[in-house]
Amino acid sequence: MNRRDVLRVAGSGSLVGLAGCAGLFETQSAQAPPLPENRPDAVYYPTHYEGMKMPGMKEQGGYRCALTYSYAHRFWLMKPNGITKVEIQSEDSIHLMPVVWETHTGIIPPDINPQLTITQSGDSIDQFAPWPMLSQPMGFHFGDNAQLKGDGTYTVEVSIGGPSTRRTGSLAENQGNASFTFEFEFSESTLNEISYTDIPDDREGTKGAVDLMDMEMLPSSQVPTPDALPGDVRGSGTSGDAKFVVTILEDASRFGGDENQRYLAVSPRTPYNRTLLPMMSLSGTLHRDGTSVFDGILQATIDPELRYHYGATVADVRTGDELTITVDSPPQTARHEGYETAFVDMPDVQVTL
Amino acid sequence: MSDERGIPRREFLKSAIAIGGAAAFSACLGREEVDVPTGPDDLSSYPQRQHAWNEVLPRDDHGNVIAPSHRVLLYLNYRRDGQPNEDDRDQVETALRGIEHAYERSGDGLLLTVSYSPAYFDRFDDSLPDDVDLPDPEALAPFEEPEFDTPDAVVHLASNTAQVVLGAEEALKGNKSTLNGVDQPDAALTDVFSLADRRTGFIGDGLPAENADDAEGVPADKVPEDAPLFMGFKSGFKKNQASEERVTIQSGPFAGGTTQHISKLRLNLNQWYNQDDRWQREAKMFCPYHAENDVVEGTGDNLGTSSKIDDCQPTDETAREMGVIGHSQKSARARDDDDSPLILRRDFDSTDDGAASLHFLALQRRITDFVDTREAMNGTDVTEQSAVGQRNNNGILQYIRTERRGNFLVPSRSLRALPPAQPTGDAQEVTHESS
Numbered sequence A: 001m002n003r004r005d006v007l008r009v010a011g012s013g014s015l016v017g018l019a020g021c022a023g024l025f026e027t028q029s030a031q032a033p034p035l036p037e038n039r040p041d042a043v044y045y046p047t048h049y050e051g052m053k054m055p056g057m058k059e060q061g062g063y064r065c066a067l068t069y070s071y072a073h074r075f076w077l078m079k080p081n082g083i084t085k086v087e088i089q090s091e092d093s094i095h096l097m098p099v100v101w102e103t104h105t106g107i108i109p110p111d112i113n114p115q116l117t118i119t120q121s122g123d124s125i126d127q128f129a130p131w132p133m134l135s136q137p138m139g140f141h142f143g144d145n146a147q148l149k150g151d152g153t154y155t156v157e158v159s160i161g162g163p164s165t166r167r168t169g170s171l172a173e174n175q176g177n178a179s180f181t182f183e184f185e186f187s188e189s190t191l192n193e194i195s196y197t198d199i200p201d202d203r204e205g206t207k208g209a210v211d212l213m214d215m216e217m218l219p220s221s222q223v224p225t226p227d228a229l230p231g232d233v234r235g236s237g238t239s240g241d242a243k244f245v246v247t248i249l250e251d252a253s254r255f256g257g258d259e260n261q262r263y264l265a266v267s268p269r270t271p272y273n274r275t276l277l278p279m280m281s282l283s284g285t286l287h288r289d290g291t292s293v294f295d296g297i298l299q300a301t302i303d304p305e306l307r308y309h310y311g312a313t314v315a316d317v318r319t320g321d322e323l324t325i326t327v328d329s330p331p332q333t334a335r336h337e338g339y340e341t342a343f344v345d346m347p348d349v350q351v352t353l
Numbered sequence B: 001m002s003d004e005r006g007i008p009r010r011e012f013l014k015s016a017i018a019i020g021g022a023a024a025f026s027a028c029l030g031r032e033e034v035d036v037p038t039g040p041d042d043l044s045s046y047p048q049r050q051h052a053w054n055e056v057l058p059r060d061d062h063g064n065v066i067a068p069s070h071r072v073l074l075y076l077n078y079r080r081d082g083q084p085n086e087d088d089r090d091q092v093e094t095a096l097r098g099i100e101h102a103y104e105r106s107g108d109g110l111l112l113t114v115s116y117s118p119a120y121f122d123r124f125d126d127s128l129p130d131d132v133d134l135p136d137p138e139a140l141a142p143f144e145e146p147e148f149d150t151p152d153a154v155v156h157l158a159s160n161t162a163q164v165v166l167g168a169e170e171a172l173k174g175n176k177s178t179l180n181g182v183d184q185p186d187a188a189l190t191d192v193f194s195l196a197d198r199r200t201g202f203i204g205d206g207l208p209a210e211n212a213d214d215a216e217g218v219p220a221d222k223v224p225e226d227a228p229l230f231m232g233f234k235s236g237f238k239k240n241q242a243s244e245e246r247v248t249i250q251s252g253p254f255a256g257g258t259t260q261h262i263s264k265l266r267l268n269l270n271q272w273y274n275q276d277d278r279w280q281r282e283a284k285m286f287c288p289y290h291a292e293n294d295v296v297e298g299t300g301d302n303l304g305t306s307s308k309i310d311d312c313q314p315t316d317e318t319a320r321e322m323g324v325i326g327h328s329q330k331s332a333r334a335r336d337d338d339d340s341p342l343i344l345r346r347d348f349d350s351t352d353d354g355a356a357s358l359h360f361l362a363l364q365r366r367i368t369d370f371v372d373t374r375e376a377m378n379g380t381d382v383t384e385q386s387a388v389g390q391r392n393n394n395g396i397l398q399y400i401r402t403e404r405r406g407n408f409l410v411p412s413r414s415l416r417a418l419p420p421a422q423p424t425g426d427a428q429e430v431t432h433e434s435s
């Protein structure tokens, strides 16, 4: 069933009986049903989820880029004191998502913010830097609603610059710029072929998440399961519905320390889907028998094995050490439905190592 | 242009600048009811610093300089290969004097500078003196890939009167025998130079809102009616600008000159106005402290003579604790020992090519001063250590894209006509026969 059908059938029972809902079905702009009531301060099942299309994939300079899109979406931007809702505007045609990843590792670097330029026969149509975003089916991605001028062929240029988050291991070498150009054949009817799945009333707004989309040719933005993390995994904790896994690596030389030091790595992830949680300010303290042995920031780092994580070099770690992780800023990514109430209020995490 | 009836006067004046040419000029004459005084016969009292504009510009109630509202940048290529000759120098100087005689040097009259690129100076065997820091333009952020402007010269024309800018331009192109009632010399700048590019723009209360319709993707109903710039805030407070003295080259044959960096920045106002809210705009332009405490009213005229950046927390602390940092807060990290900013901003908005953009024109003693300021604005150091992204929550970097960059030397007045790379003698004593 496609989105139109769903809306037409009003398969979402919550809409039935809503005054003026007929208008909602007729206009192209009002594509999002009302939000569930009583959303928990946690990851929850959204009202619906959508598929996406991929008009093309390109490779350049150690990176691959896939251009993908779906229906225009509502989403939320982060503020220190809350969130700002971004409504779909009547001019918005699609939600455009350039997915860029490092060819060797399949890592989608959250720090490399692509720039999009959309033209048609040489005329400028739209240009913007899409937001870093979290969505349940898409995981971490860059995206924003784009305003096209109806059916037709568009040229979409995606350009990326150098990184701004610390990289370690083989990733440290990939510093260059790259740009990818796509011919994008857009039509309203193809857009409407994208799947639109309603989530039953009794489920939407309850704790849980829809699965990550099965995106054949695209890498995922998941971080490793605790078992698969390198080092000695010493525990985990939760905050704001996010899970923080702590692992200790024997040798800190790859991370700016020396081989006699340890590297303390914290790998936060979403519940259910294990999507990475980038763009936080994290700091940590390590207490041993009541005295502080470490107090500093946990620096965001991208490592081929640990993937995206936060870490610090410490002299050593002993069994029974008390680690406190403080979230100085929660993930500053924009949020799609189901993620906007989680990872906002994030108290300290305590882990006994 | 043919049907001018029904276009509000102010509306017309702005698009006239963008269009340019003789027709735009003559149409302006009828619509702008102003009498601009002519310049003096004797120009010898004019300051050596071409960039000494502030003394003749009006000030607002707080004493901030009000930037001239209408602008044209003429990008020029010297027609002759190799070194310039004296005839060409005479021709350039004579043409420039022609427009200076026609319009007085003031905000309502004409302000201009002539500047030269590193590519221009490459034609000389000598290299520029050590006192002049004028490298080729380069990318100034890891995430930008601008094109570089390499024409030989740029003439910057500015006035609060649209017809003055257009008239001066027409005269420099040899299209006017009299200008403002003053006979023009038989010398055109365009005999010596070919026109490589023409960029135009505006700055001043209300002009962006009026121009919003000329550009694709500007939420016209969102740009505040009284804002001087597209992004909605007042800019260029006295205490947040370098003085003209601070940006002046102090020694050597080019003493009295300055360097100029001009970038073309494309703006994305859809995200800025339709997705962000006021809190975010204020936090990202100034700092979260300002947004939190409603420090900025409307466009920010209430701020007085400074952006009150001292009230903001240190940038790195804000980045860690709030996850978002302000443009002004970051940029103010580039100050000298006397706490003065390093650059004097004379930027203006534009709808060139039908896109909302900003010609960021800045003067500084050395191009390095600009590079340092831009580095502070990039905040790359901060993003490595906090939740602030490369663009996301990083001042206004999300909304601007650098399309072009160029570096120029604005020599002192006596050297403004095709200067050599190593001028000899005392610059101050060079005179011109017609003054």
Ligand code: HEM
Pocket: B229, B231, B233, B234, B235, B236, B237, B239, B240, B241, B265, B267, B285, B306, B307, B309, B327, B328, B331, B332, B333, B334, B335, B340, B341, B342, B343, B358, B360, B373, B374, B377, B396, B400
């Ligand atoms: C769309 C582009 C821009 C807009 C709308 C803008 C706007 C502003 C505003 C509103 C302020 C605070 C008020 C004041 O002027 O004192 C400011 C300060 C400043 N901006 Fe920008 N700006 C832009 C681009 C740039 C660029 C490209 C630079 C170059 C590095 C820059 C450098 C500065 C500096 C140095 C300050 C003053 C910092 C201090 O107080 O020391 N701006 N800008």
